Amino acid sequence: MNLFYMPGASSLADHIALEWSKAEYETVRxxxxxxxxxxxxxxxxxxxxxxxxxxxxxxxxxxxILVYLAELHPHARLLGDxxxxxxxxxxxxxxxxxxxxxxxxxxxxxxxxxxxxxEFAQHLAATARGHVRDYLRRLDAQLEGRExxxxxxxxxxxxxxxxxxxxxxxxxxxxxxxxLSRFVRRLxxxxxxxxxxxxxxxxxxxxxxxxxxxxxxxxxxxRLHADGSATLTAEVVGTVEYREGDGPALELRRGLxxxxxxxxxxxxxxxxxxxxxxxxxxxxxxxxxxxDGAIRLAA
Ligand SMILES: N[C@@H](CCC(=O)N[C@@H](CS)C(=O)NCC(=O)O)C(=O)O
Numbered sequence: 090m091n092l093f094y095m096p097g098a099s100s101l102a103d104h105i106a107l108e109w110s111k112a113e114y115e116t117v118r119x120x121x122x123x124x125x126x127x128x129x130x131x132x133x134x135x136x137x138x139x140x141x142x143x144x145x146x147x148x149x150x151x152x153x154i155l156v157y158l159a160e161l162h163p164h165a166r167l168l169g170d171x172x173x174x175x176x177x178x179x180x181x182x183x184x185x186x187x188x189x190x191x192x193x194x195x196x197x198x199x200x201x202x203x204x205x206x207x208e209f210a211q212h213l214a215a216t217a218r219g220h221v222r223d224y225l226r227r228l229d230a231q232l233e234g235r236e237x238x239x240x241x242x243x244x245x246x247x248x249x250x251x252x253x254x255x256x257x258x259x260x261x262x263x264x265x266x267x268x269l270s271r272f273v274r275r276l277x278x279x280x281x282x283x284x285x286x287x288x289x290x291x292x293x294x295x296x297x298x299x300x301x302x303x304x305x306x307x308x309x310x311x312r313l314h315a316d317g318s319a320t321l322t323a324e325v326v327g328t329v330e331y332r333e334g335d336g337p338a339l340e341l342r343r344g345l346x347x348x349x350x351x352x353x354x355x356x357x358x359x360x361x362x363x364x365x366x367x368x369x370x371x372x373x374x375x376x377x378x379x380x381d382g383a384i385r386l387a388a
Contacts, residue, residue, distance in 0.1 A: 090113070090143045093117045094116055094117070094119065095121075096118070096362075097361045098251075099138070099191060103154050103247075105282050106244050111162075112158070124136050152183050156183075158244070159179075179243045183244065190225075191248075193224060195217075196213045225256060225266055246272075253272065257343075259364050290344050306379055309379075317351065318349065320347065322346075322347060323379075323384050325343045326383060327381070329384060350372065351372075
């Protein structure tokens with residue numbers, strides 16, 4: 090079985106479902122140009138991911154793929170407990186996530202597909218952020234007193250995790266949504282989620298011993314002293330907050346970031362699906378996060 094994916098895209102939900110099912114599978118990494126290439130369009134005329142190829146069966150559409158994976162691996166119980174009602178509950182949330190929440194991100198990812206001109210695009214993205222937050226409010230309420238959307242882990246939770254990661258990565262933010270913040274943090278600690286992210290984004294495997302923060306800090310200070318600046322690759326593994334102007338504290342999305350350090354400031358940047366994000370923080374804050382182990386720098 091082969092899953093065609095782009096790092097961090099909605100295909101991550103299928104990747105997590107494969108991990109949770111302990112399935113045997115392979116992955117094919119795609120990018121913005123290979124999903125529009127003729128050979129791929131022959132398999133998936135939408136020119137998008139996910140795509141699943143299982144022998145001679147070629148399946149598109151995330152919801153269909155997630156349900157197919159859950160039904161292939163019933164032992165993992167990712168589609169309810171076998172009763173029509175529990176299955177319907179999972180389908181209810183999958184439908185909401187796929188046709189409402191996922192779609193609400195599109196003007197943020199691809200504003201130019203809706204309106205031409207930078208200024209319009211910014212207005213559109215701002216409106217879309219409001220819509221996403223309205224949906225997040227409903228999801229946060231659903232998670233009140235529950236660990237999983239339907240009470241039991243399902244494919245809908247894998248999809249929810251991906252969309253929450255987008256919310257963090259696109260600066261929609263989860264502030265004010267304590268249940269969603271808890272959910273996303275808990276899932277980052279999940280073995281299957283980490284394995285999928287490690288494969289897609291090249292995160293360090295959990296078993297790796299992180300470099301000793303004090304040594305890393307000494308090395309950065311040495312480079313700053315010698316060159317005045319340094320560019321590094323880091324992995325955000327814990328809670329890291331930053332602010333934009335006088336705005337509220339935003340949490341940095343976990344995963345790989347590129348870091349430009351100068352003696353004044355630190356700029357952390359990331360690329361998710363179609364979105365390029367950037368966050369700045371004073372150097373002492375960055376150093377503190379590295380010292381605390383919330384940001385891991387490559388050895
Ligand atoms: N209806 C499709 C939509 C899939 C989709 O939007 N995929 C995005 C990644 S999350 C994509 O490949 N976008 C590339 C593009 O539209 O050019 C599904 O639910 O599977």
